Amino acid sequence: MIEFRNLKVIFKMDGMDVTALCGVDLELNRGEILGILGESGSGKTVLLHTALRLLPDNAEVSGQIIYKGEDLLTLEKKKAMRIIGRDFSLIPQGFGSLNPLLKSWLQISERLMEHSGIGRREGCRRAEQMLSETGIGSPGRVARSYRHELSGGMIQRVLVSMGACGSSEVMFLDEPTKGLDEGKKRLVIELLRMVRGRSNSMMLVSHDLQLLKEVSDRICVMYCGDIIEVSETRAFFESPRHPYSSSLIKSLPSNGLRPIEGEIPSMVSPPGGCRFSPRCCESSTKCDSSRPPMFTDGRTMVRCFKYAYA
Numbered sequence: 001m002i003e004f005r006n007l008k009v010i011f012k013m014d015g016m017d018v019t020a021l022c023g024v025d026l027e028l029n030r031g032e033i034l035g036i037l038g039e040s041g042s043g044k045t046v047l048l049h050t051a052l053r054l055l056p057d058n059a060e061v062s063g064q065i066i067y068k069g070e071d072l073l074t075l076e077k078k079k080a081m082r083i084i085g086r087d088f089s090l091i092p093q094g095f096g097s098l099n100p101l102l103k104s105w106l107q108i109s110e111r112l113m114e115h116s117g118i119g120r121r122e123g124c125r126r127a128e129q130m131l132s133e134t135g136i137g138s139p140g141r142v143a144r145s146y147r148h149e150l151s152g153g154m155i156q157r158v159l160v161s162m163g164a165c166g167s168s169e170v171m172f173l174d175e176p177t178k179g180l181d182e183g184k185k186r187l188v189i190e191l192l193r194m195v196r197g198r199s200n201s202m203m204l205v206s207h208d209l210q211l212l213k214e215v216s217d218r219i220c221v222m223y224c225g226d227i228i229e230v231s232e233t234r235a236f237f238e239s240p241r242h243p244y245s246s247s248l249i250k251s252l253p254s255n256g257l258r259p260i261e262g263e264i265p266s267m268v269s270p271p272g273g274c275r276f277s278p279r280c281c282e283s284s285t286k287c288d289s290s291r292p293p294m295f296t297d298g299r300t301m302v303r304c305f306k307y308a309y310a
């Protein structure tokens with residue numbers, strides 16, 4: 001469906017390079033929900049924003065993003081945006097993603113109105129319907145409110161409605177349940193399941209392992225701008241391959257909430273070899289000096305020398 005090939009993103013800051021993605025290879029299959037997991041700053045949002053051509057001008061991008069036979073990165077911006085606007089949708093991360101000057105319903109239905117030709121009255125009705133499916137008690141009021149008039153939980157569900165309204169071939173979801181209590185989270189999960197029937201594929205970024213376990217077909221683990229494991233969800237939770245993935249599973253409350261020691265390294269001067277090596281209790285000298293290639297057994301891909309099978 002979408003293929004990321006050797007994707008690199010470097011942010012040019014004042015005399016400093018921040019390497020946000022360091023050669024990502026990843027495929028999103030038709031009809032699947034691909035969960036993306038990783039600590040803060042590992043490059044999850046940058047990955048989604050690169051596909052949507054949303055990166056700021058100081059981002060230097062190389063590699064390819066192939067969709068329907070075209071490279072979205074080299075395609076002329078206007079043409080790329082036409083494809084992206086028609087086929088992709090985004091549930092963005094964070095409250096700042098809502099325009100404070102527009103009422104919620106307009107932001108929810110804007111894309112739908114543009115691409116399906118429905119009018120404002122129908123747009124407003126569809127926005128209300130979408131909001132009520134997220135469990136909001138007064139969808140009419142929320143639809144007609146501005147950002148500053150809404151609570152955090154309401155804003156989060158406006159964002160979910162924005163991404164879920166209309167039918168898109170690929171949905172990009174950036175922490176759709178962040179800040180919601182368990183009950184509201186359930187409703188959003190149900191909504192995602194429902195939308196899945198209409199939408200072809202999803203890339204779902206979340207720190208919420210339980211959410212990813214429930215809805216994802218495969219899990220992709222990012223660490224410091226790199227993909228270090230891609231596994232089927234069940235296999236991932238039963239027998240994670242990469243030492244970092246194992247640490248993430250062990251940090252689950254149900255597994256005793258054991259935190260991962262050490263800190264995620266700087267993206268300005270990341271470690272030369274395996275980026276997890278300084279925090280890895282299984283690392284060897286080889287891990288410090290060279291980046292492991294992606295090893296695969298046909299089902300799981302893992303970037304760790306432990307799996308250098310023939």
Ligand SMILES: Nc1ncnc2c1ncn2[C@@H]1O[C@H](COP(=O)(O)OP(=O)(O)OP(=O)(O)O)[C@@H](O)[C@H]1O
Nearest residue numbers: 011018020039040041042043044045046047056267
């Ligand atoms: N506009 C920007 N300018 C400079 N650096 C940036 C910019 N956007 C992101 N970065 C850097 O790129 C790296 C990856 O950021 P990204 O937002 O993708 O992280 P993330 O995995 O989504 O984290 P979180 O879980 O906190 O949302 C970080 O080091 C971040 O500081």
Ligand SMILES: [Mg+2]
Nearest residue numbers: 044045093174
């Ligand atoms: Mg993010």
